[in-house]
Amino acid sequence: KTQNKNIEDYFTSSKPGSGLDLSKEEIKKSFLEKLFYGLGRIPTVATDNDYYSALALAVRDWVFRQYVRSLEEYAEQDSRGVAYLSAEYLPGPHLGNNLLNLSITKTTREALADLDLDLDKILEQEVEPGLGNGGLGRLASCYLDSMATLGVPSIGYGIRYEFGIFNQTLKDGWQAEVTDKWLHYGNPWEVVRPEIAFEVKFGGYTEHKYDSNNKLQVNWIPDSEIRGTAYDTPILGYRSNGIIMRLWSAEAIESFDFAAYNMGDYYRAVEKKMRSENITKVLYPNDENLSGKELRLKQQYFFVSCSLQDIIRLHLLQGRELENFHEKFNIQLNDTHPSIAVAELMRILVDIHQMEWDEAWHVTRHTFAYTNHTLLPEALEKWSVNLLGRLLPRHLEIIYEINSRFLNELRKQNFSTEQISRMSLIDDRGEPSIRMAHLATVGSHKVNGVSALHSRLLKSMVLQDFAELWPEKFTNVTNGVAHRRFLALSNPGLADLITRKIGKEWLTDLSALRNLEKFADDKSFQEEWRNIKFKNKERLTALIEERTGVKLDPSMLFDIHVKRIHEYKRQHLKVLHILSLYLRLKNGKGKDISPTSFIFGGKAAPGYFMAKRIIKLITAVADLINNDPEVNKKLKVVFLPNFSVKLAQQVYPAADLSEQISMAGKEASGTGNMKFSLNGALTIGTLDGANVEIREEVGEKNFFLFGLTTEEVQETKKAGYHPYRIYEQNNDLREVMDFLISGKLSKGDKELFRPIYDNLLQQDPYLLLKDYQSYIEAMDEVHKTWKDQNEWAKRSILNVINMGKFSSDRSISDYCEDIWKVETVKVV
Ligand code: RUG
Known part of the structure; x- marks a missing residue:
């Protein structure tokens, strides 16, 4: 650390000014300076991408100003901080959001217009960082936004994948990556x-020796070392603080093997470097069986180790002792992906800083908190003892030690052998493996689920024994979304109407939307509301036509199902419904059907056979329906490829109906459901995840409910479920199912969709057939309600105004109060 009195004096006397509310001239000047001197471009050669980069660099300066001001404030208050550890982030495009948060969108638009440039075209240039798979990564980014806005002293740590989530294209109706x-x-x-x-x-291996004080010293002698370098992206809150998202990139410590080079082996000279850098090359698409993937475990440990070393550096830099590390830092584990951190912190404290085991364990347990995001057994991470021992021999020893002490405690408390083996960190059945959720639970002071239902199920199923042992450890924090990005930025028309009626308070307190209640029945307000929705639908229609060639009619009902493709999310239930409408129309029984455009989007994991076939099914149904003049005035189907945050921002504002139709008990929370309602879509959904709470908030009447409850699902399965019987008894369903294998969807190929057909008739693990009739009836109700446009608008308004609970600001306040116990410090 260098002390430079002159610079310090300058910094303190000239305190960086606020980056907010800049004038048109200031923006123009900075933009042009970045273009000329930051990028070295002259007007004759500058491209749209240069304009984008110049504006981004200018904006980044203002964001950093807010960040520097925040840092000063935090240091002064000596605040307790939060490190959010997440293997995934999906920030979405930064530029528009930063302009919004600096409150300079309008002025920037004018500044650029003076230069004959169009802000929208420049915004279009930005390629978003796809550093996540879906909900979990996007949630992490929403949380950084809210932590910045609320003034939580925090850093988001993660991995700088060189290649993010694959781009999805369609080839002959199949997903191609x-x-x-x-x-x-x-x-x-x-x-x-x-x-x-x-x-x-x-x-490598470990050496165990006793020192002169007869204290055991463990030394880990590795067989390779890799360097992680920090890349910082400032994240700005709304007219507020700035925080950092710090992503680690792997590089070789020695970039060149001179011995090999001198012997003429040029390839080997750089091979090691290439191998080291592989660690942060690519994000793993989830939903695959990851347990054997050595590189994935390396990624997890790599970013955890860099992050912990960094946090400890920050702690010691301030002259503090490690004994009170937990009083100064909270580390939130976003799922089990970073849970090896429990063993790593123990290693750092005990092996490197010579802390006694019990004290180190106290510090560790009070530092970490763990968020669980799934109950799906296949998604609960386990690492084989063999693999973990080979890559991280010292960590395996530490995990065994934690486990042995933990199990001894249980024995003292007279737990049965059965319970002890269920709770053990090691699963001994078959090839021994480490249960990472157990490690995270034992090593944390708080464990939370992400919706009320999910947290309840977590306590009664997956972590039941632990919840009985430590009831006070378990809590719920219902997810939330960054409403500034997903309403203010994505739906400017609606945002403007809201602000005109009730002012800007809702931007920092979403519950202020309730002040719109008096307008819900107001016919002229409803009309304005509908016009805005219509314009958003026109915008999406143009985008869909450009991307897919399919032209939708924005006066139709826009019925949208966008999310990762997974059987439990039941995109294929939606397809069965569409086919039932198609057959009704073909049989001359479709007069009650409201004209509808069905829009699907979402990526399938490259190795997930069924999910990929579901995409092919959707595109096949789209081809059939869109090209049939007998039905295509009433129905249209489209699969919008490459769903991303950028696309999502265009999709949610244009939705009339939000499909949240997972089998109850499977979706931990869902966050798309919140973004849809926030933009005025009505939901058709099951009582799953956060749907339950959304329905409570918006009112039963404003939510189309169908399907079994979690308890009914469990009972159905327990009683022995026979989907074939339902097929036999329901004529409509039988016709739809048989259509799948009729060859009419597949140029005569009757086998193409047989795997889906067979799976549903023989196993149907997600109870599509059981919920089918209830879904069809609820959809009929949707179509009936749509015919009364005033009623629909009223329900849409009631959805939006009751969304206060689902802002990520509320979630982060919950984390602050219940888990982190931090005080917020705002600079504005
Ligand atoms: O599937 C869950 C969603 O229900 C949830 O809304 C989201 C954020 O909490 O996390 C998703 N999730 C769960 N993504 N990955 C996992 C399992 O690692």
Whole structure:
């Protein structure tokens, strides 16, 4: 750390000014300076991407101003901080959001117009960082937004994947994956910090020795080491603080093997470097069986180790002792992906800083808190003892030690052998493996689920024994979404109407939307509301036509199902419904059907056979219906490829109906459901995840409910479920199912969709057939309600105004109060 009195004096006397509310001239000047001197471009050669980069660099300066001001404030208050550890982030495009948060969108538009440039065209240039798979990564980014807005002293740690989630294209109706080269044009938002770099060890063995005080010293002798370098992206809150998202990138410590080079083996000279850098090359698409994937475990440990070394550096930099580390830092584990951190912190404290085991364990348990995001057995992470021992031999020893002490405690408390084996961190059945959720639970002071239902099920199913042992440890924090991005930024028409009626308070307190209640019955307000929706639908229609060639009619009902493709999310239930409408129309029984456009979007994991076939089914149904003049005036179907945050921002504002139709008990929370309602879509949904709470908030009448409850699902399965019987008894369903294998969807190929057909008739693990009739009836009710446009508008308004609970600001306040116990410090 260098002390430079002159610079310090300058910094204190000239306190960085606020980055907010800049004038048109200031914006123009900074933009042009970045273009000329930041990028070295002259007007004759500057491209749209140069304009985008210049504006982004100017904006980044203002965001950093807010960040620097925040840091000063935090240091002064000596605040308790939060480190959010997440293997995934989906920030979405930064530029528009930063302009909004600096309150300079309008002025920037004018500044650029003076230069004959169009802000929208410039915004279009941004390639978003696809550093996540779906809900979990997007949630992490919503949380950073809210932590910044509320003034939580915090850092988000993660991985700087060189290639993010694949880009999805369609080939002959099938998903085809294309590498995501998001860094191809550079990334103006990040700053590399070559001096914030840590070494991370892998492999090798451990040595156990007693020192002169007869204290055991363990030394880990690795067989390889890799360096992680920090890349910082400032994240700005709304007219508020700035925080950092710090992503680690792997590089070789020695970039060149001179011995090999001198012997003429040029390839081997750089091979090691290439192998080391593989660690942060690519994001794993989830839903696959990841347990054998060594590189995935390396990624997890790599980012955890860098992050912990960094947090400890920050702690010691302030002259503090490690004994009170937990009083100064909370570390939130976003799912089990970073849960190896429990063993790593123990290793750092005990092996490196010579802390006694019991004290280190106290510090560790009071530092971590763990958020569980899934009950799906296949998604609960387990690492084979063999693999973990090979990559992280010392961590395996530590995990065994934690486990042995934990199990001894249980024995003392007279737990049965059966309970003890259920709760053990090691699963001994079959090939021994580590249950990462158990490690995270034992090593944390709080464990939370992400919706009321999910947290209840977590306590009664997956972590039941632990919840009985430590009831006070378990809590719920219902997810929330960044309403500024997903309403203010994505739906400017609606945002403007709301602000005209009730002012800007809702931007920082979403529950202020309730002040709109008096307008719910107001016919002229309803009309304005509908016009805005219509314009959003026109916008989406144009985008869909450009991307797919399918032209929708914006006066139709827009019925939208966008999310990852997974059997439990039941996209194929929606397809069965569409086919039932198609057959009704063909049989001359479709007079009650309201004209509808069905829009699907979402990626399937590349190795997930059924999910990929479901995409093919959707596109096959789309081809059939869109090209049949007998039905295509009433029905249209489209699969919008490559769903992303950028696309989502266009899709949610244009939705009339939100499909949230997972089998009850499977969707931990869902966050798309919140974004839809926030933009005035009505929901058709099951009592799953956060749907339950959304329905409570918006009112039963304003939510189309169908399907079994979680308890009914459990009873159905327990009683022995026979989908074939339902098929036999329901004529309509039988006709639809048989249509799947009729060849009419597949140019005569009767086998193409047989795997879906067979799966549903023989196993139907997600009870589509059981819920089918109830879904059809609820959809009929939707179509009936749509015919009364005033009623629909009223329900849409009631959805939006009751969404206060689902802002991520509320979620982060809950974390602050219940889990982190931190005080917020705002700079504005
Ligand atoms: O599937 C869940 C969603 O229900 C949830 O809304 C989201 C954020 O909490 O996390 C999703 N999730 C769960 N993504 N990955 C996992 C399992 O690792």
